[in-house]
Amino acid sequence: MSKSKRQMKLGAFFMIPGHHVASWRHPESAAEDVQQFHLYKRLAETAEKGKFDMIFFADGYAINDRLESAIEHTVTVRPEPLTLLSAISAVTSKIGLTATVSTTYNEPFHVARKFASLDHLSGGRAAWNVVTSSQNAEALNFNKNEHLKHASRYERAEEFVDVVKKLWDSWEDDALLIDRDSGRFADPSKVHEINHQGNWFSVKGPLNVSRPVQGHPVIIQAGSSEAGKELAAKTAEVIFTAWQTLEEAQTFYKNVKGRLAKYGRSHDELKIMPGVFPIVGRTEEEANEKQALLKELIPEKAGVGLLSALISYDLSSYPVDGPLPDLPNISEINGGKSRFQLLKDIADREQLTIRQLYQHIAGARGHREIKGTPVQIADQLQEWFENEAADGFNIMPPYLPGGLEDFVELVIPELQKRGLFRTEYTGNTLREHLGLKRPLSSFHIHNVYEKSIHS
Template sequence: MQRNDEMKLGLFLWASGYHEGAWRDPSVPANCGVDIGHYIQVAALAVGAAFHFIFLADTPSVSELEDAHIARSSRNDVFEPITLLSALSSRTQNIGLIGTATTTYNQPYHLARMFGSLDHLSRGRAGWNIVTSGFKREAANFGEEDLPDHHTRYARAREFVEVVKGLWDSWEDDAFIRDKKSGIFADTTKLHLLNHRGDYLSVRGPLNIARPPQGYPVLVQAGASDTGIEFAAEISEVVFTTAPYLEHGQNYYASLKDKARALGRQDDQVLVMPGFIPIVGRTKQEAADKLERLHSYEHIDVQIEMANRGLGSVVELRSLNLDSLVPETLPQSHFIQSRQKVYLDVAARQKFTWRELIRFISDSKGHLMVVGTPDEIANVMVETFNQRAADGFNVIPVTLPGGFKDFVDLVVPELRRRGKFRSRYSGSTLRENLGLKRPPNRFAQAI
């Protein structure tokens, strides 16, 4: 199937930047995680560059396991996504606003109402990054000792999403007539109760806000396990994944598109947008120096703890000879299974020692990272796009705002010169800008 020759670009917005040492960089505001002015500044850069969306990751817990690691992390002083995106909705136009929320420790009515409200506030620019909780520490914040198993988390997620979509369909698009003369505010013939009773959830409805401007906020998903890919093929409209090298990205892209096609979905309605970490310099050495400076800001204990978590806490790294080769297999993780698989795949491909794998996880967390000149970075992006390993990228700056400004000033013009990225917005809603169809109301369709 033909696709537009221009790639889609999102901004992965993480307070100080993606690298664990970013908060110590002199160019990064120390309190940026809770400084709305900082987020407004970065969002303005994204809007000025005609990026498709801003993407906020989130987890409802402190993920580090020891105080020594918590003390060195900047990850635990940041805004809750819906609150932040609601604030940004009044200071931006055109750009999409995608927030992460877990189906494991939320209720569908709450999320349907919050994302529906965000879509109205932003006039049709909201997106929901659907995740299942993957860190053990989340469970204790919600009265549980441990996470549900991987299969149960995804089974609940499927039902959860269907309930949320049903709640968004509570009212037909023209149900609220607001006729002051007659005194009729809502046409109740266009009101539909969900009355859902399933394996995990029981929800009556209706939602107490009009159907979102986009019908549904754009549905985003980041799972890459076998179960996660099945879920993405069935439900997702944008898929945020890891693709650390070209062949990995091509295999994922082809597999996902095949599965979606088998379910009757069109290729251009399921967009694959892997994470991409650019470290830009006017020379190769300048770019390398930027990464080395970030290395100097990061403590080895933080690197080891992050690697341990990323591998699923199935091995005690401190007890190992870090200069020995990483084995081909490890015990299966109960947490984020797909990320462990990516790390082991790369380690086998590169013949990594444990020390090298720890550095790889620290630098990129499995995403494709390119350290180089604007031309070198554009080359990789264009090849990845042209070789059907991506429909676009979720750009992940290592520092904010500086790392993102470098990308906007130096790489975006090169992409445009090659005809691979737009110079202006094509619509006012996120769906319009991504080329995604507006879903019909299930109840109206049934009549």
């Protein structure tokens, strides 16, 4: 039994039909069902059976068709996540529901309204993974000729999140009266225009959805660049991140947690959850066989295409059995800077060819890959959790539904036996699962302050 009183947080990260770039070719994947609700219902119910804190869907707004491999060799169709999570909310009762929505190609009012609606429909289980889009291909789908520069994307994102929170607060918690006798549905003195005027947005408000069950749906952030870390320290309550070694993860953990105090936040108000790609076998031999099969399934073009997309640099003209070419300086990259640096570091550290690098990252996509028996998997998670490298993990099954079912049936019981993970849900909202406070409304705080200075 672990001596730790903390319990790790676990998210089930669904890349359909699995995180491995060739998962759709796996004989046990549900590739035919990627647009069918029954697959997502099964996955959500399995994750809830395993007592996961949340399920999570990534998203993007373009098919990266610069390389022909994208459409030909990889899965590029998926349901829109908020629509999907609204349906999943009806067939689950406890598990958190997380969707990626970009601040680059959306408006704050739309996003505030959608997440407030999901929070009400699910009884307080919504979470927003805040991202700044990283592909130039997305700009071309939104009436733009080129993608916003990295610094501008983060400036817009910071203001975007601020506006969304103001809109969630525009109805005070007790604004709804629903008094049939008096004919009063709501108290107008407790519904507020936000009148936001900023560099990026002008929004009058109020929202036409009352304050969410959780006050604010949980805010998640996934960037690990300097701008991303600062945005997370100021606004996020969970960080999804990617690290290969314990030392790297510890450095990141200490760095981000160390930024919280200047924003008046405590250590526990931000949960850091690195992504982990687990290959689980009942024996070491079985785990090795599963890993070997996945590597065999990768079409060369798909591997090169994935790697090119992740580092924002086209590698299609270079020999796959040669080294990475001389890459631009990170300051010249307008895509995901932290992922670019992470993959370049792996290639340099391990002296990998392009083929070896795409085989290395084809599953975890820059996150940590671990394999072994349930005991070995639990050992590796426990090491990071108990040595200030993580508050929990985002679990990335290699293929679905089997990869998730292996983790729930084999690894979760081992974590529970060690006292590292819950055996039952003790709350109903995602904030309760994660141990996060429900935020007070900014208008409530203002009203209390006004009363105090006039009393």
